[in-house]
Amino acid sequence: MKNKKERIVILGAGFGGFTLAKKLSGADYDVYLIDRHNFHQFQPLFYQVAMAGLEPSSIVFPLRKAFQNSKNITIRVAEIKAINTQEKLVETESEEIHYDHLVIATGAVTNYFNNDNFEKHSYSLKTVSEALAIRNDIFDDLEKAITTKSYDNRQQLIDIAIVGGGPTGVELAGALAELKKYILPKDYKELNADEVDIYLIQGGDRLLIGMSDEAGQKALKFLESLGVKVMLNTRVTDIDGSCIKTKDGQTIIANKVIWAAGITCEDIPGISKEYRQGRNQILINDQLEVEGLDDVYAIGDAAYLKTESMEYGHPQVAQVAIQMAHHMAKKFRKSNTKAFVYKDKGSMATIGRNKAVADLPWMTSAGFFAWVLWLLVHLASLIGFKNKLFVLINWMWNYLTYDQSLRLIIKPSKAKKQP
Numbered sequence: 001m002k003n004k005k006e007r008i009v010i011l012g013a014g015f016g017g018f019t020l021a022k023k024l025s026g027a028d029y030d031v032y033l034i035d036r037h038n039f040h041q042f043q044p045l046f047y048q049v050a051m052a053g054l055e056p057s058s059i060v061f062p063l064r065k066a067f068q069n070s071k072n073i074t075i076r077v078a079e080i081k082a083i084n085t086q087e088k089l090v091e092t093e094s095e096e097i098h099y100d101h102l103v104i105a106t107g108a109v110t111n112y113f114n115n116d117n118f119e120k121h122s123y124s125l126k127t128v129s130e131a132l133a134i135r136n137d138i139f140d141d142l143e144k145a146i147t148t149k150s151y152d153n154r155q156q157l158i159d160i161a162i163v164g165g166g167p168t169g170v171e172l173a174g175a176l177a178e179l180k181k182y183i184l185p186k187d188y189k190e191l192n193a194d195e196v197d198i199y200l201i202q203g204g205d206r207l208l209i210g211m212s213d214e215a216g217q218k219a220l221k222f223l224e225s226l227g228v229k230v231m232l233n234t235r236v237t238d239i240d241g242s243c244i245k246t247k248d249g250q251t252i253i254a255n256k257v258i259w260a261a262g263i264t265c266e267d268i269p270g271i272s273k274e275y276r277q278g279r280n281q282i283l284i285n286d287q288l289e290v291e292g293l294d295d296v297y298a299i300g301d302a303a304y305l306k307t308e309s310m311e312y313g314h315p316q317v318a319q320v321a322i323q324m325a326h327h328m329a330k331k332f333r334k335s336n337t338k339a340f341v342y343k344d345k346g347s348m349a350t351i352g353r354n355k356a357v358a359d360l361p362w363m364t365s366a367g368f369f370a371w372v373l374w375l376l377v378h379l380a381s382l383i384g385f386k387n388k389l390f391v392l393i394n395w396m397w398n399y400l401t402y403d404q405s406l407r408l409i410i411k412p413s414k415a416k417k418q419p
């Protein structure tokens with residue numbers, strides 16, 4: 001009788017899970033890849049979807065298409081409900097799936113620091129649907145603003161505040177400033193684009209805290225030159241849907257607040273608090289194993305790996321997830337037992353046309369070179385030739401015409417069934 005293959009179950013098809021499944025395609029394992037979405041999402045370009053620079057379809061890739069030719073990969077589009085580490089089972093809303101090896105790659109979610117108002121009255125940017133919701137509401141509110149007579153009511157509709165001065169906040173603020181500068185005067189002639197205020201609120205005393213001081217300073221200079229109102233050392237205390245209150249007593253009138261001020265990991269029933277550290281991540285050793293649980297591993301944003309050089313865990317970025325996935329694949333395919341070592345290839349953030357900052361292993365760069373590098377790295381990292389081509393065409397078009405053409409308000413409505 002033929003030996004039954006061992007089963008690897010991968011939870012999450014983000015950078016870590018998707019890369020691992022690709023690397024295990026054709027291997028002598030039965031692999032299950034489970035995600036709540038039927039597509040892989042390229043999170044670093046969400047902000048361009050939100051700012052009408054790219055179509056959502058250019059930055060996602062359908063899972064079933066990606067693994068069409070991989071006989072040993074089974075896809076499940078389902079919500080992961082619990083893990084039973086005693087019985088070696090993963091529970092989804094529709095079935096129980098047995099595993100021999102389990103890899104948790106469920107990523108992170110927006111952290112509202114247990115404040116219901118932050119969650120209720122702000123936008124998060126962790127899925128492509130959320131990016132689309134931001135795009136819809138920005139253009140919806142601009143339409144409403146045209147016929148709004150009162151200055152204060154108009155400000156509420158057109159002003160936008162971003163909370164969090166990390167890469168997401170900085171990139172969003174830069175893209176919004178360009179929308180204001182190049183698009184609004186052409187498309188919304190009845191509005192005074194100068195009335196549109198873009199706020200970037202940062203709790204710390206500098207931007208891009210995970211990057212070098214020089215990168216943070218340059219990003220601040222670039223954003224201010226684009227007219228963004230950067231508020232450093234400012235803590236948000238309340239958001240109520242029409243304004244934001246800060247600890248130092250300021251009130252900012254804006255009904256659109258984008259929350260980019262932190263991430264945390266969701267609890268999964270079955271993985272108790274004793275295995276959690278950092279931003280509610282799962283504590284792993286340098287073999288990427290969850291110590292104390294047999295055959296359970298964690299990678300990417302969901303994993304907390306402390307080393308001598310990374311006292312507070314690894315950064316929650318795509319490269320860490322991808323490199324951990326490569327390491328896991330080697331472990332499964334070649335029984336590799338080497339410790340995982342992260343190779344930091346640098347970090348980048350773009351602020352707009354011709355402007356980016358990049359901390360490279362040998363230098364910090366700011367301006368045109370960093371911007372070109374940013375474009376190339378992101379283009380190369382996208383999944384699928386069609387996606388790369390469409391994004392490149394869009395970027396070239398936007399660069400040459402100063403006029404991206406995706407400012408559509410498309411909201412789902414219930415399809416009518418034919419009688």
Ligand SMILES: Cc1cc2nc3c(=O)[nH]c(=O)nc-3n(C[C@H](O)[C@H](O)[C@H](O)COP(=O)(O)OP(=O)(O)OC[C@H]3O[C@@H](n4cnc5c(N)ncnc54)[C@H](O)[C@@H]3O)c2cc1C
Pocket residue numbers: 011012013014015016017034035036037040041043044045046047078079080081105106107108125126167168266299300301302316317318319321348
């Ligand atoms: C707006 C934004 C911009 C970013 N920009 C950059 C950048 O420029 N450079 C960079 O290096 N990093 C960037 N990051 C961070 C980077 O995207 C993450 O570090 C990376 O995605 C982590 O990969 P992962 O596989 O651990 O998790 P993810 O890619 O987040 O994947 C997790 C997957 O698990 C699925 N999942 C989670 N819970 C469940 C459940 N209960 N049931 C079913 N499925 C579930 C999710 O749907 C998701 O597909 C950015 C992130 C965001 C949000």
